[in-house]
Amino acid sequence: MFNTLKPAPPDPILGLTEAWREDPNPQKVNLGVGVYKDDGGRTPVLEAVKAAEAALLAAETTKTYLPIAGDPDFRRRVQAFVFEGPAETAGPRAVTLQTPGGTGALRVGAEFVRFAAPDARVWLSAPTWPNHAGVFSAAGxxxxxxxxxxxxxxxxxxxxxxxxxxxxxxxxxxxxxxxCHNPSGADPAPEQWLEIAAAAADAGWLPFLDAAYLGFARGLVQDRAATEAFAAAGVPFLQATSFSKNLALYGERVGALTFVGPDEGTAATALSQLQRIVRVLYSNPPIHGAAVAARVLGDRLLRARWEEELTAMRERIHAVRGELVDGLAARGVPGDFSFLRTQQGMFSFSGLSDEAVARLRTEKAIYIVKGGRINVAGLTRGNLDYVCDSIAEVLGAPG
Ligand SMILES: Cc1ncc(COP(=O)(O)O)c(C=O)c1O
Structure with a gap:
């Protein structure tokens, strides 16, 4: 039965981290991984999360299953979070489900679209996060x-x-x-989002927003520009919201799928279909991370602490972008890297060729995804000079 089974190709991003882990070089640097790192190269648990967890642990009485659509408190708070401010008008025609991470939200949403409109194609940006193609193709x-x-x-x-x-x-x-477009770091300005939303309204396609980095670009309020544009356009849309990065809950798998329908009745019908889809995929979502997120979103002090911690992450990323640009310029590295300063989020297309990426890996133990995407959050005080020196050497800067 299994004689013809062949190994699947390694995941282009997670596979790189495996290789980095096994590299014995003490100077090795991982700029491929998709997680935030602090200046010490760690991905810590946020203080707001720790405090919420302590309170939850003390009050916990059961581990019984959640409903299929997830924790009702989480769902309410996430919906309020997604539609806080000007997007509020879309709230009444929206339903939100808890999902295992943003990936779970994308997959449930893909299954839903495939069921509701079996002939619909999905349009992905070139380039995009490699898993998008896999998730939508898995849904047929x-x-x-x-x-x-x-x-x-x-x-x-x-x-x-x-x-x-x-x-x-x-x-x-x-x-x-x-x-925080992954992998390019190139985002539309708010007025461009309005043009994109107008295109959706005029042409009649369904937007599916992937919100995996809210708060990492300009701030939680500003990073809602896309949601606000589609809410204002009055079109139906889907949004996958991940709390993996902005609450640093990665492995707890906390995400949500929001469907904004043409009206309240359609949203309620959609929720019943979404629950049917979830029931056969994973039955119901995990408890812990969503309870933590709900508490942080709903408690005034924890929310304020979280926003401070999120601001610190965002500001470190912006600062490190500037240091990288300055470090490369100081070494006379050929080319203008100033674009790295204005890109948003953890990721940037560095402009490094596949050949340079390969040399950095084999000669310097610096791991970068093929295509040149770098996670700038992987740069720390401890490795920035080494990375700048190595890029200068590989790109042939004057000694
Ligand atoms: C663009 C994009 N969408 C979705 C996700 C999925 O996030 P999660 O870990 O919450 O499934 C990621 C994670 O790297 C991402 O970069």
């Missing part, structure tokens, strides 16, 4: 690409992107990164 959907990033100019390709989105057929689905 065919994927097409729309332009996003102008690699030569190191910026969002606004004109090409908008032209392509205006031509997406009605009834298809378009996945958009709500902020």
């Amino acid at each position: 959907m065919e994927a097409s690409a729309y332009p996003w990033y102008d690699a030569a100019a190191h910026r969002l390709d606004t004109a090409e992107m908008l032209a392509a989105l205006r031509a997406v057929p009605a009834g298809d689905v378009v996945v958009l990164h709500a902020c």
